[in-house]
Amino acid sequence: MMRRTLLSLFALLFASTVSAHAQSIGEVRAKALFNELRCVVCAGQSIAESNAELAQDMREQVVLLINDNRSDAEIRDWFVQRYGDAVLMNPPLKPLTFALWFGPVLIFLFGMAVTGLVLLRGRARLRNKS
Amino acid sequence: MMSEWAHLALVFALPLAFMQAVIALLPAAPMGWSDAFRQSVVRAVSLITAALVSLAFLGLVLAFVTGDFSVKTTFEHSHTAKPLLYKISGTWGNHEGSILLWVLILAVFGGLLALRGTEGQTRDLRVRALGVQALITLAFLAFTLFTSNPFERVLPAPLEGRGLNPLLQDIGLALHPPLLYFGYVGFSITFALTVAALLRGEADHIWARMVRPWAMLAWTTLTAGIALGSWWAYYELGWGGFWAWDPVENLSFLPWLTGTAFIHSLMVVEKSGALRVWTLFLGVVTFVLAILGTFVVRSGLLTSVHAFAVDPARGAFILLILGLSVIVAFGLFAWRAPQFKPGSGFAPVSREGALVLNNLFLSTGAGVVLLGTFFPLITEAFGQPLTVGKPYFDATFLPFMVPLLLLMAIGPFVPWQRLRGSTGDRVRGLITLLVVAMALATIVIVMLLWQSKPRLSLTVGLAMILAGWLLGGGLLTFVQRARAVRSPFKVALSGWAVSLAHAGLGIAVFGLIAGSAMVQERTVNLKPGDSVDVGHLTFRLDGVRETQADPSIGRNYISAFADVALLTGQGATKAILSPERRFYPVRQDSTTEADIRVTWLGDIFLAFNTQAPDGGFILTLSWRPLIPWLYFGCILMVLGGLLGSIAAWRRVGRA
Amino acid sequence: MRIALRLAIIVLGTVLILLIGSLLWFGLNPQRSPASFPTSTAIAPDFSAFGQGTPLPGYEDAADVLAARRAAEGPFVVNFFASWCQPCRLEHPYLLEFSAANPGALIGLAYRDDPIDAATYLTNDGNPYAAVIADTGSTNALNFGLTGVPETYVFGADGTLLFRSPGPLIGALKTQFIDAWEAASQ
Numbered sequence: 001m002m003r004r005t006l007l008s009l010f011a012l013l014f015a016s017t018v019s020a021h022a023q024s025i026g027e028v029r030a031k032a033l034f035n036e037l038r039c040v041v042c043a044g045q046s047i048a049e050s051n052a053e054l055a056q057d058m059r060e061q062v063v064l065l066i067n068d069n070r071s072d073a074e075i076r077d078w079f080v081q082r083y084g085d086a087v088l089m090n091p092p093l094k095p096l097t098f099a100l101w102f103g104p105v106l107i108f109l110f111g112m113a114v115t116g117l118v119l120l121r122g123r124a125r126l127r128n129k130s
Numbered sequence: 131m132m133s134e135w136a137h138l139a140l141v142f143a144l145p146l147a148f149m150q151a152v153i154a155l156l157p158a159a160p161m162g163w164s165d166a167f168r169q170s171v172v173r174a175v176s177l178i179t180a181a182l183v184s185l186a187f188l189g190l191v192l193a194f195v196t197g198d199f200s201v202k203t204t205f206e207h208s209h210t211a212k213p214l215l216y217k218i219s220g221t222w223g224n225h226e227g228s229i230l231l232w233v234l235i236l237a238v239f240g241g242l243l244a245l246r247g248t249e250g251q252t253r254d255l256r257v258r259a260l261g262v263q264a265l266i267t268l269a270f271l272a273f274t275l276f277t278s279n280p281f282e283r284v285l286p287a288p289l290e291g292r293g294l295n296p297l298l299q300d301i302g303l304a305l306h307p308p309l310l311y312f313g314y315v316g317f318s319i320t321f322a323l324t325v326a327a328l329l330r331g332e333a334d335h336i337w338a339r340m341v342r343p344w345a346m347l348a349w350t351t352l353t354a355g356i357a358l359g360s361w362w363a364y365y366e367l368g369w370g371g372f373w374a375w376d377p378v379e380n381l382s383f384l385p386w387l388t389g390t391a392f393i394h395s396l397m398v399v400e401k402s403g404a405l406r407v408w409t410l411f412l413g414v415v416t417f418v419l420a421i422l423g424t425f426v427v428r429s430g431l432l433t434s435v436h437a438f439a440v441d442p443a444r445g446a447f448i449l450l451i452l453g454l455s456v457i458v459a460f461g462l463f464a465w466r467a468p469q470f471k472p473g474s475g476f477a478p479v480s481r482e483g484a485l486v487l488n489n490l491f492l493s494t495g496a497g498v499v500l501l502g503t504f505f506p507l508i509t510e511a512f513g514q515p516l517t518v519g520k521p522y523f524d525a526t527f528l529p530f531m532v533p534l535l536l537l538m539a540i541g542p543f544v545p546w547q548r549l550r551g552s553t554g555d556r557v558r559g560l561i562t563l564l565v566v567a568m569a570l571a572t573i574v575i576v577m578l579l580w581q582s583k584p585r586l587s588l589t590v591g592l593a594m595i596l597a598g599w600l601l602g603g604g605l606l607t608f609v610q611r612a613r614a615v616r617s618p619f620k621v622a623l624s625g626w627a628v629s630l631a632h633a634g635l636g637i638a639v640f641g642l643i644a645g646s647a648m649v650q651e652r653t654v655n656l657k658p659g660d661s662v663d664v665g666h667l668t669f670r671l672d673g674v675r676e677t678q679a680d681p682s683i684g685r686n687y688i689s690a691f692a693d694v695a696l697l698t699g700q701g702a703t704k705a706i707l708s709p710e711r712r713f714y715p716v717r718q719d720s721t722t723e724a725d726i727r728v729t730w731l732g733d734i735f736l737a738f739n740t741q742a743p744d745g746g747f748i749l750t751l752s753w754r755p756l757i758p759w760l761y762f763g764c765i766l767m768v769l770g771g772l773l774g775s776i777a778a779w780r781r782v783g784r785a
Numbered sequence: 786m787r788i789a790l791r792l793a794i795i796v797l798g799t800v801l802i803l804l805i806g807s808l809l810w811f812g813l814n815p816q817r818s819p820a821s822f823p824t825s826t827a828i829a830p831d832f833s834a835f836g837q838g839t840p841l842p843g844y845e846d847a848a849d850v851l852a853a854r855r856a857a858e859g860p861f862v863v864n865f866f867a868s869w870c871q872p873c874r875l876e877h878p879y880l881l882e883f884s885a886a887n888p889g890a891l892i893g894l895a896y897r898d899d900p901i902d903a904a905t906y907l908t909n910d911g912n913p914y915a916a917v918i919a920d921t922g923s924t925n926a927l928n929f930g931l932t933g934v935p936e937t938y939v940f941g942a943d944g945t946l947l948f949r950s951p952g953p954l955i956g957a958l959k960t961q962f963i964d965a966w967e968a969a970s971q
Contacts, residue, residue, distance in 0.1 A: 027652070038517045040822040040932045044376060046519060051722065051739070053897055054931065057923035082930035084825035089519030091505075096514055100505045104526040107497040115490045119483055122404060125475025126547070431812040445813045453806055460802070464794040504808070511811050515823030 026066050033062050033072060036089050037079055046089050133201050136189020137281035140230075143182040143237070144275065147268040150175040154261025155329075169253055172260050173244040179267065180241030187221075187234045190280050194221045200287030203227055203280045208291040219304030225428070225444075226280035228307055232424070233274055235315040236267045239344075243319055246782070252340060258326035259319070266318050269451045277444045302362030309355030310382055314420035316348025317385060320392070324413030325459055328466045333410055338400035341413070342778035345393045350771030352386050357764035364757070365726060372645065372760065375523040377432035380503045381423035384496055388416045391492040393774075394485050401546055403473025404482055408489070410467065414459045419496075421452045432507065476547040484541045491534035498526050535596055535639065539563060539603025542628055543610065563602055570598030574640055577731060578648070578755055590647050597639040604633025623777035631770030638763025644732070644756035651735075651752035655742050661697065665753040667734065668697040672706070674747055679715065687712040687721075692738045692747055696727070709738040709749065733757045822932045824951045830929045832944055838894065838918035838925065841904040850892050853916030860947070860969035862891045863938045865920070865931055867898040868906035873935045876953035880913035887966075893917035894925050896934045939965045 034048035039055040047055040047062075058079070065075045079087045091097045154172045163171070190203070194217045199205040207224040208217055222231040240263040243256065274280070323341045327333040359379070364372040373379065392412040398405045426432055429445025476482035502518045509516045543559050571594040575586070611625035612618040650665035661670035672693040679688050691708040698704050710723040727734040732755035739748040832854070840848035847853075854861060864880065866873045884891045893914035895903035900919040907917065920926055929938060932951050939948040939962065948965030950958045 031651075036521060038519065038822070040930075044517065044519065045374070049371060049374070051720070054923075054926070054933070057897075057927055060922070061927045082828050082830065082928065083932075084515070084823065084828065084930075086515045086517045086823050086825075089517055090521035090525075091516045091518055096509060096512075097505075097516070100501065100518065100522075101526075103501045104494070104498040104530075107501070108494045108530065111490045111494045111497075115486055118405070118408070118486055119478045121472070122476040122482065122486075123478060125472060126477060127475070129475055425809070429813055431809065442813050442815050449806075449809055449813065452809075453802070456802055460798050461795070464791060464798055467794075468791055507808060507812055510817075510823070511808060515825075 026063070029072065030059070030063055030066055033066075033075060034059055036076065037062070038087050038089050040083060040087065132189055133193050133198055133281055136186045136193075137279075139182040139189070140186035140271070140275065140281070143179050143186070144268065144271050146175055146179045146182065147237075147264045147271055150179060150264035151261050151268060154257050154264060165253065165257075169257050172257050176244040176260050176264065177241050179264070180237040180244075183234050183237035183267075183271075186281075187230055190227060190230060191218060191221045194218065197291065198287075199289065199291050200283055200285065201280070202282040202284045205284050205288055205291050210290060215301075216304065222307055223303070226274075226278045226282075228311070229270070229274050229278050229428075230280050231308060232311055232315060233267065233270045235311055236263070236270060236318055239315060239319050240264065240267060243322075243344075252336060255323065255326050255330060255337060255340065258329050259322040262322035262325045263318065266322065266455075269454070273444070273447050273451065277441070277447050300362070300366060302358060302366060306355060306358045306362060309351050309358060311355075313348050313350075313352025313355050313382075313389075314385065314423065316344060316351060317389060317417045317420050319344040320348065320413050321417035321455075321459070324410050325462065328410060328459075328462045331466055331469055333399065333406045333470065335400045335403065338396050338409075339778070339781050342393070342396050342400070343775050343782060345389065345396060346771060346775040346778050349386070349389045349393050350768055350775055352382070352389060353764065353771060354768045356382055356386060357761065357768070361761050361764075365724075372757070375502075375520045377503050378423075378427055380499050380523075381419075381426050384499055384503075385416050385419040385423065387492050387496040387499070388412055388419060391489045391496075392416050394488050394492075398482050398485050399473070402476060402482060402548070403471075404476060405486070405489075406473060407467045407470050410470075411463060412489075414463060418452070418456055418459070421448065421455060425449060425452050432503065474547070479544065480547040481541070481544045482547055484537060484544045487537055488534065488541065491530050491537075494530045495527055495534070498530065499523065502526065532596065535600050535635075538632060538635070539567070539599045542603070542607040542632070559606075563599065563606060566602035566606060567595055567599035570601050571595040572598075574598065574756075578644070586648075590643060593643045593647070594640070597636055597643060599636075600639055601633050601636030604629050604631075604636055607632060623773050623780075627770045627774030627777055629770070630773065631767050634763045634766025634768075634770055636763070637766060638760050641756045641758070641760030641763060645754055645760055648755050649752060651750060651754075653739065653748065653750045655744070655746040655748050657746045660746075662751065664751045667751075667753055668699075669736075669751055670695045670697055670703075671747065671749070687714045689713075690738065690741075692736075692749060694725075694736055694749065694751070696734065707734065707736045709736040711738040711740070728758055730758065731755060822951075824930070824932055824949055826946050826949055828930045828946060830938075830946070834928055835925065836918065837922075839900050839921045840918055841895070841900045841907070843904050844907065844912070844917055847912075847914065847916045848918050850894070850916040850918055853889065853892050857889055857915075857942075859942050860890070860966070861940050861942075862966070863894065863929065863940065864891060864914070865894050865896045865926060865929070865934050865936045866903075867896050867934045868902040869898065870896075870934045872953040874910070875955050876935055876937075876959075877910055877913070879954050879959060881911050883966075884913040884915065889915045891915055895919040896926050896931065897923065937962065939969055941969050 031048065035046050037047050037058060039045050039047045039050040039052055039058070041052050041054045042050045045055075047058045061078075062075060065078060070078070076088065080092075085092060091100060093101050150172055153168060153175070190201075192198075193201045193204045194208045195214065197204070197208060197210045197217075199208070203224060203226045207227070208220050212220065220227075222228045240260060243263065244260055246256075320341050323337070323344070324333075327337050356379075359382070360372045363374070392409065395405050395409040395412060399409050425445065425448040428448055429442065431445065502523055505518050506516050540560065540563065543563075571591070574597075575591065575594055579586075608618075608621065608625065608629035611621045611629070615621060652662065652664050654662050656662065656671040658671050658673045661668060663669075672695050674690055674692050677689045677691075679686055690711045690713070692711075694707050694709070695703045696705045696707060705727060707725040707727055709725040711720060712723060713720045722737050722739060724735055724737040726736075732753060735750075735752045735754050737750040739750060742748050835854065836850040838850075862883075880891065891914050893916070895917070898919055903917075903919055907914070923931075929936075935950075935953050937950040937954060938946060941947050947969050948962065950962050952958055954962050
């Protein structure tokens with residue numbers, strides 16, 4: 001009988017926190033990073049939400065890297081180097097994604113302009129009438 | 131045999147829908163018919179089509195219930211050992227059946243539109259709308275018959291079906307798709323009425339009154355459908371997430387956003403005739419987005435956890451329907467819109483002005499969600515795959531919702547242009563509202579503080595005040611309406627509707643904030659006897675027990691339950707929770723079934739992840755404050771929507 | 786003025802509809818697999834960490850994958866497999882064929898597999914690998930940006946990634962693999 005799935009470094013590492021009363025900083029950081037990395041076998045979920053084996057591997061890797069004193073940015077880079085930009089749930093800001101990141105502001109500015117026009121014309125009609 | 135009749139009924143509905151469209155949309159009545167006669171014919175045909183499609187659907191339901199496995203859909207998705215409820219819901223739990231449900235709702239709504247009165251002024255509008263509705267029905271009937279015929283045969287007929295998947299036997303899963311479809315398809319009627327108004331070249335207050343009950347009803351069911359989907363994800367999927375910004379979720383949210391804008395701008399059209407061009411635009415866009423949602427889901431276009439059978443031919447067909455509706459509707463819009471007379475004027479600070487801002491934020495939100503959802507497809511087309519996930523949407527969508535929610539509480543107090551009062555009232559009203567908001571937020575925070583040690587921050591505090599502002603706005607709206615008629619029992623239905631919907635959203639926002647920002651969660655490795663603190667709660671693992679698979683009752687998995695005791699401060703056991711881990715030997719796959727204890731201040735949420743090599747058990751233990759409020763708020767919103775639909779229904783046809 | 790506006794709306798609308806329509810049409814392309822993670826060859830596994838793992842019982846002689854990687858003078862291939870993985874069995878005959886034609890070029894890593902199970906699999910079905918270990922702790926899998934098993938990587942002699950097959954080497958992926966291998970061997 002194979003013993004896959006059983007090794008969860010993540011839990012082993014935090015086994016020591018049992019009955020302790022506060023979460024360690026590493027635990028909080030790991031949790032945040034889990035939400036930022038995409039599980040590569042599960043259609044758009046983050047590794048925090050998936051029980052897939054590769055997601056477990058990735059979670060363990062995150063914990064290993066945290067214990068290796070890497071910063072959050074370094075850990076993200078570690079995964080990007082090996083999986084490409086698509087591994088990030090939050091796409092990085094670069095020329096390719098300018099439209100994505102600045103789009104919402106542009107949409108809003110356009111909407112503001114139209115709204116302003118509508119409000120001004122509404123007021124103009126009101127004045128013409130009176 | 132029965133299935134043959136059902137199939138035949140569906141086939142006959144096709145030429146009838148075609149006939150209905152032709153007769154209704156011809157510029158002049160054919161063969162010297164009078165307009166009244168033409169309307170009678172169109173209404174009759176519309177009712178017959180609705181009856182035929184209902185027969186077809188009933189036939190399919192019966193095939194599922196009686197286990198007629200000569201029908202391919204039944205063979206693949208049903209089983210004699212299924213409970214009756216899930217045999218029935220199995221009818222729409224698959225592609226073919228769900229598309230037939232689409233067509234059913236389309237045809238039945240068409241029939242309902244035909245049934246409602248024959249007021250002289252709206253006759254012309256109604257006939258044209260029935261024509262447009264017939265065109266949509268025709269398109270989806272053709273889609274059903276040519277690409278996804280639910281009545282295809284398997285010969286010789288098998289004795290037993292293959293559809294006994296216990297994972298799919300779930301009440302949430304049974305109700306979620308029909309509610310969403312009611313919402314989507316409800317907007318087909320508003321679309322038909324919008325196109326009819328464009329054809330006619332006029333959209334006055336009578337038109338707005340005709341559209342509103344349909345828009346309200348569609349909005350209500352869509353709200354219920356989305357909320358139920360979220361509830362299901364939270365309670366059944368066991369990851370503690372209630373909204374993941376998954377493409378399929380986003381695509382149901384898009385018509386909700388524009389639909390919400392639509393029901394609000396319709397009020398302006400009804401009251402003062404302003405914003406009619408914009409409202410017509412929303413009427414078209416909302417239904418187009420609903421078809422887009424169906425298209426993406428049915429063609430597997432975007433990466434989503436919601437897996438559906440993918441067939442490019444089906445996708446191409448819906449793309450064709452989508453393309454035709456977009457080209458025809460927007461072409462007509464571009465042609466006719468400039469001809470519409472502007473309505474009466476209004477000052478920027480008036481109900482009209484407030485609703486313009488409501489529309490600004492809702493449309494911006496819809497634009498942002500649309501951009502984020504389709505952006506990965508765009509970059510992929512250029513060979514640069516990307517992921518756009520939850521963090522992006524949280525960062526870009528939520529900022530536009532804050533001003534919307536701020537405005538939403540005040541909106542109902544701002545008088546319409548023709549009823550404008552003094553400024554003094556307004557300032558006093560604002561101060562009252564602010565005080566109420568702070569008070570409500572304080573009460574909620576104190577309740578949580580008294581009960582636990584929540585993670586508080588300035589942002590959370592401000593967000594709570596925002597939710598309190600919203601809830602207070604809803605409550606004060608009711609107070610104001612009650613004072614105007616001098617009795618809370620005489621408040622009009624529409625007053626109840628707006629108060630409930632707005633207060634409901636306020637309560638839901640409390641749940642949303644606490645459920646995402648104040649969650650206390652830990653994943654720990656426990657051995658039997660170990661105890662651990664999560665927030666104010668103390669848990670102790672008592673032990674783990676296993677149950678074997680029992681295929682005779684459809685349980686094809688081995689379960690391991692972790693019995694976790696919830697302890698009181700004195701160490702006594704208050705309750706036992708048993709999260710479950712299921713192992714499916716055939717698929718070599720395992721799933722987690724969370725155990726959730728719902729309390730009125732929050733959920734205790736336990737999941738059993740796995741066994742550790744050192745013999746311990748890895749559990750995720752969490753305290754999720756105010757999550758039940760999220761769904762309670764949604765229920766209030768749906769109630770408000772229902773009352774609003776009834777109120778709007780009563781106003782139809784009034785001059 | 787009104788006509789100009791109308792024209793502008795129509796022109797803009799047509800362009801938008803065409804753009805969005807072609808995008809959605811592109812989305813319908815059956816070659817796309819939106820459910821799978823987009824694999825990239827623009828990644829660089831860290832070869833200094835290559836080969837941490839557990840030898841398979843009975844295959845201890847062939848456990849030094851790093852040595853095998855150095856011994857391969859030309860291009861080489863890294864293949865992730867597992868005894869529990871059904872699609873791996875589909876490509877297994879071809880892997881045997883490939884290693885017979887290119888001795889020393891194929892390195893195997895058993896992903897999330899028990900060393901005993903993996904060894905049994907190779908003994909029963911034949912061992913195509915010049916060197917093979919069990920990837921304990923999935924260190925190599927993450928290092929290679931693995932997206933599932935089986936997955937196969939073709940490296941040039943200098944260690945640059947030339948091609949990867951995110952699935953079994955059958956059908957179109959096999960053809961692409963053969964092309965990539967021939968191009969690399971020249």
